[in-house]
Amino acid sequence: MSKIPVMEIFGPTIQGEGMVIGQKTMFVRTAGCDYSCSWCDSAFTWDGSGKHLIRQMEPEEIWKQLQELGGVGFSHVTISGGNPALLKNMDGLVELLKGNGIKLCLETQGSKWQDWMMEIDELTISPKPPSSGMITNYEALDGIIERLSTPSFKGNVSIKVVIFNDDDFEYARNIHKRYPHLPFFMQVGNEDTVTMDRSELVSCLLAQYESLIEKVIADPELKEVKVLPQLHALVWGNKRGV
């Protein structure tokens, strides 16, 4: 018995963020996080408000539910949370999905290592800038990046930093300087994760996207950088399960 605390399973949708933006994918969102970012758009995974939604599931049950939702129309699953890297026993699910020919994407903040991370195809590390209220443990982050930078890791890894203000921008620049060999993404922060007024939200997000682009254009040190919005927020606003 190796049950995984699952918050939600949804899809097919598109990956709205980072290095495989636009990719058709299913999502498995685990419960629990070692961080508590002030602006977390998935705070229900760790703040108690989604406690009633948590299901302890065997890998086979998760695979069955993915197939019920996605039929035969998917080949890609994104594991997110909360922080899935808190869960040592994700190895069973990873093995089962890979064995069924599924490509795997992982979203994690770079605070914890698990050996099953070596099996991920597209791994996004998203260190948290000052506005989150979190303090980066660089020893842990360096260790994780080091393991993912060896030839035995066959997947793709990238860094994605969410930007809300100038301090975050400076933090992101330093992260990029520290790991210059990794593909680097700057992502627009969503300041209002509760509003259901989609058109108001979208115009705010686009305005912030424009100013982030302008800052990057004006910065001669930022060359190999990709600037992205959360595509799913532009399409669906703050709707859950998309």
Ligand SMILES: C[S@@+](CC[C@H](N)C(=O)[O-])C[C@H]1O[C@@H](n2cnc3c(N)ncnc32)[C@H](O)[C@@H]1O
């Ligand atoms: C909800 S987190 C879950 C995975 C992991 N805990 C992490 O933070 O990387 C998934 C992604 O959403 C980003 N995110 C969370 N809240 C956000 C917000 N308000 N605006 C933009 N991105 C956000 C995180 O930085 C992370 O890259």
Ligand SMILES: Nc1nc2[nH]cc(C(=O)O)c2c(=O)[nH]1
């Ligand atoms: N469509 C969509 N793309 C995403 N990319 C990362 C997400 C996440 O919450 O980890 C996410 C999400 O929740 N939805």
Ligand code: SF4
């Ligand atoms: S690390 Fe990710 S899931 Fe955890 S609080 Fe921060 S954004 Fe939310």
Ligand SMILES: [Mg+2]
């Ligand atoms: Mg999300």
